[in-house]
Amino acid sequence: MSKELNIIARIRTDFPTKFGIPRQSGLIDDLKAAVVFEPEYRNADALRGLEGFSHIWLIWEFSAALRDTWSPTVRPPRLGGNKRMGVFATRSPFRPNPLGLSSVRLDSIEVDPELGPILHVSGADLLNQTPIFDIKPYLPYTDCHPEATGGFIEPLADHELVVDFPEQWLNRIPPQRRQALVRVLAHDPRPSYQKDPQRIYGLEFAGLEIKFTVLDKVLTVCEVKQTGTHPVP
Numbered sequence: 763m764s765k766e767l768n769i770i771a772r773i774r775t776d777f778p779t780k781f782g783i784p785r786q787s788g789l790i791d792d793l794k795a796a797v798v799f800e801p802e803y804r805n806a807d808a809l810r811g812l813e814g815f816s817h818i819w820l821i822w823e824f825s826a827a828l829r830d831t832w833s834p835t836v837r838p839p840r841l842g843g844n845k846r847m848g849v850f851a852t853r854s855p856f857r858p859n860p861l862g863l864s865s866v867r868l869d870s871i872e873v874d875p876e877l878g879p880i881l882h883v884s885g886a887d888l889l890n891q892t893p894i895f896d897i898k899p900y901l902p903y904t905d906c907h908p909e910a911t912g913g914f915i916e917p918l919a920d921h922e923l924v925v926d927f928p929e930q931w932l933n934r935i936p937p938q939r940r941q942a943l944v945r946v947l948a949h950d951p952r953p954s955y956q957k958d959p960q961r962i963y964g965l966e967f968a969g970l971e972i973k974f975t976v977l978d979k980v981l982t983v984c985e986v987k988q989t990g991t992h993p994v995p
Contacts, residue, residue: 769893771799771881773820776939778890778989780826782951782965785840786853787820787864788885789949792942795866797881797894804878813871817900818883820864823893827855840915843955851913864888865900922948926982931972934986939968947974947981 775795777783784790797820812818835846836854849857866883874880881897925947935943951965959977966972966989973985 767823767895769800769823769895770803770897771797771894772891773797773822773886773888773894775886775888775890775892776942776968777888777966779966780889781963782946782967783889784887784946784949787866787887789887790942790945791867791885792945793885794869794942795883795886795888797883797897798877799879806873806879809871809879809881812868812881812897812899815868815899817865818868818881819898819900819905820862820866820883820886820888820894821896821898822862822864822888823895824855824857824860824862825891825893826889828860829856832856832858838915839953839955841954843953847914861895862888862892865905921950923950923976923979923981924948926980928983931983931986935970936968943967943972947972947983950976950981952976 773795774797776793784793832849833856834849836849836852836856837843837845838847838852838854841847853862855862864887866885869882869884872880872882925944927944927947932940946965946967952963959975962973962975962984964971964973969989971985971987971989972983973987974981974983976982
C-alpha cells in the first residue's frame with residue numbers, strides 16, 4: 763500500500779550543494795532560511811495559530827539522495843565511513859522512504875503579496891529548494907526529552923575546529939552571515955574519512971565559494987570568491 767505525498771512548500775537556504783550543510787537541525791541556529799509554499803497551499807488560514815509557537819518540525823524529502831533500492835545498513839560519515847550501522851539507527855538520507863525531519867526555530871511569518879505566507883526560520887539543515895511535505899508545531903512538554911541518550915553518536919557531538927579566517931577574506935562575507943558561516947566551518951564540513959592537510963576544500967554558501975584547508979584542529983580559509991548563485995534574501 764502506498765500514497766503519493768504532496769509537496770506543500772520548498773525551503774530557501776544558503777546551501778546550493780550538500781557539502782557544508784549542518785549535520786543536524788538546530789546545530790547552527792544563526793543560519794536563516796525561508797519556507798515558501800507552493801501556489802495551491804498559499805492560504806494564510808492553514809497557519810492560523812502557528813505564530814504562538816517558537817519552534818516547528820519540518821518533514822521533507824532527501825531530494826538529492828533518491829535511490830531505487832535501499833540497504834539495511836549504511837556507513838555514517840561521522841564514523842569515518844568504514845563502519846556499518848543499521849539504517850534505522852542513523853539519520854542517513856539513504857532510507858526506504860527518503861524522509862527527513864528537522865526542528866527549526868520559527869522567527870516570523872510574513873505575508874508576501876506574490877508568494878503568500880512565508881515562514882522565516884533559523885537552524886535548518888536543508889539544501890536549497892528541498893521539498894517539504896508537512897509542517898507541525900514543536901511541543902516542548904512532549905517533544906523535549908532532557909534525559910535522552912545519544913547512542914554511538916554522543917562521543918562525537920563536541921568535535922569542533924578552530925577557524926582562522928583572515929580579514930581580507932572575512933570582509934567579503936556579508937556581516938549578517940559571518941557568524942553563521944564561521945560556525946558552519948567550525949563544525950568541520952568534511953567527511954570524517956578526509957584528513958589530507960594539503961587538500962583545498964570548497965564550500966558554496968550564500969552566493970560565495972569558501973576555500974579552506976584543515977591541519978590538525980585548525981581550519982584556515984584561503985580564498986573567497988563569487989559564484990553564479992544568489993543568496994537567500
